[in-house]
Amino acid sequence: xxxxxxxxxxxxxxxxxxxxxxxxxxxxxxxxxxxxxxxxxxxxxxxxxxxxxxxxxxxxxxxxxxxxxxxxxxxxxxxxxxxxxxxxxxxxxxxxxxxxxxxxxxxxxxxxxxxxxxxxxxxxxxxxxxxxxxxxxxxxxxxxxxxxxxxxxxxxxxxxxxxxxxxxxxxxxxxxxxxxxxxxxxxxxxxxxxxxxxxxxxxxxxxxxxxxxxxxxxxxxxxxxxxxxxxxxxxxxxxxxxxxxxxxxxxx
Numbered sequence: 685x686x687x688x689x690x691x692x693x694x695x696x697x698x699x700x701x702x703x704x705x706x707x708x709x710x711x712x713x714x715x716x717x718x719x720x721x722x723x724x725x726x727x728x729x730x731x732x733x734x735x736x737x738x739x740x741x742x743x744x745x746x747x748x749x750x751x752x753x754x755x756x757x758x759x760x761x762x763x764x765x766x767x768x769x770x771x772x773x774x775x776x777x778x779x780x781x782x783x784x785x786x787x788x789x790x791x792x793x794x795x796x797x798x799x800x801x802x803x804x805x806x807x808x809x810x811x812x813x814x815x816x817x818x819x820x821x822x823x824x825x826x827x828x829x830x831x832x833x834x835x836x837x838x839x840x841x842x843x844x845x846x847x848x849x850x851x852x853x854x855x856x857x858x859x860x861x862x863x864x865x866x867x868x869x870x871x872x873x874x875x876x877x878x879x880x881x882x883x884x885x886x887x888x889x890x891x892x893x894x895x896x897x898x899x900x901x902x903x904x905x906x907x908x909x910x911x912x913x914x915x916x917x918x919x920x921x922x923x924x925x926x927x928x929x930x931x932x933x934x935x936x
Contacts, residue, residue, distance in 0.1 A: 734882040735891040740812045744897040748876040752861055755901055759858045762908045766851070769915045780921045783837040793835020800828035808902035812891040818898045822905025830913060838921055847914050850907045857904025864896055 685693075713719045730741030743751045785793075804824030811817030833841040868877035876893075883890040 731885075733878055733891060733894070734885045735894050736813045736886045737811065737815065737817070739815070740817050740894055740898060741891070743817065744812075744894045744901075745878050745891070748865070748878075748893075748897060751897070751901070752865065752876070755858060755861055755904055758908050759854065759904060762854055762911050765912055765915050769919055780838050782839070785835060785837070790835050793831045797828055797831040797835070800831060801825060804828055804906075808899065809888065811898040811902070812894045813886060813888070818901030818903075819905055822902045823909055825902075825906045826909035826913070829910060833917070838917070845910060845914065847911065850910045850914075853903055854907035854911055857900050857902075857907060860900040860903070861897060864893060864900065867893070 713721070726742050726746060727738045729746055730736075730738040733741055733745055735741035735745065804821045804827075807816035807821030807824055808818055809821075811821065829845060830841060832844060865876035868875055868879050871877070871879040873879050876897075878892040878894065880892040880896075882892045888895065
């Protein structure tokens with residue numbers, strides 16, 4: 685393909701994209717207006733499905749298949765990181781030495797860690813009731829564990845972070861979401877359809893499959909963030925090449 689032909693193809697693609705964009709914008713409600721058709725329908729559907737948090741209803745009920753894609757992106761990134769940052773021939777692990785942490789930082793970290801962990805679990809468990817959910821709460825839970833690295837040292841973090849179990853939990857969370865979607869097919873409906881009893885509105889058991897899918901995402905996100913940080917920290921603190929240099933900047 686010649687340069688001139690490539691430019692014509694590019695121009696045609698840009699013009700088609702611009703035309704579609706303009707056509708889509710013509711039907712948008714006025715900025716700051718009171719008419720929001722998608723929002724009204726989403727809230728109405730959430731209330732019908734006994735899900736108090738409309739955002740979780742959208743994520744895990746109205747467009748649950750899209751959320752599966754988002755979760756799979758994170759799962760795939762973890763898988764790629766594990767493969768790329770694996771220890772290769774000519775590398776060795778060297779345990780980092782103890783860190784000197786100020787007493788005030790140690791006390792503060794050890795005090796905040798359980799509180800942060802509890803908040804993260806609360807955000808996951810109440811995802812169908814209040815702002816938050818598996819994605820947000822999973823990041824909070826994973827971050828809370830790493831407060832031990834800041835407040836104590838790397839060895840202390842390793843003792844409460846069995847990497848193999850978190851890798852297994854990462855795959856389990858992804859598989860649980862997929863299998864819960866298949867339950868809709870077994871019930872004679874669509875994949876990821878909300879086929880479970882909806883329960884009592886504004887309770888932990890409300891929303892049908894929403895709390896289960898939310899919990900699966902919480903497990904996957906928590907484990908994924910822990911595994912990612914484990915491999916990044918391992919590269920920065922443990923992995924050395926044969927010449928004794930830290931190998932964090934090696935090429936994949």
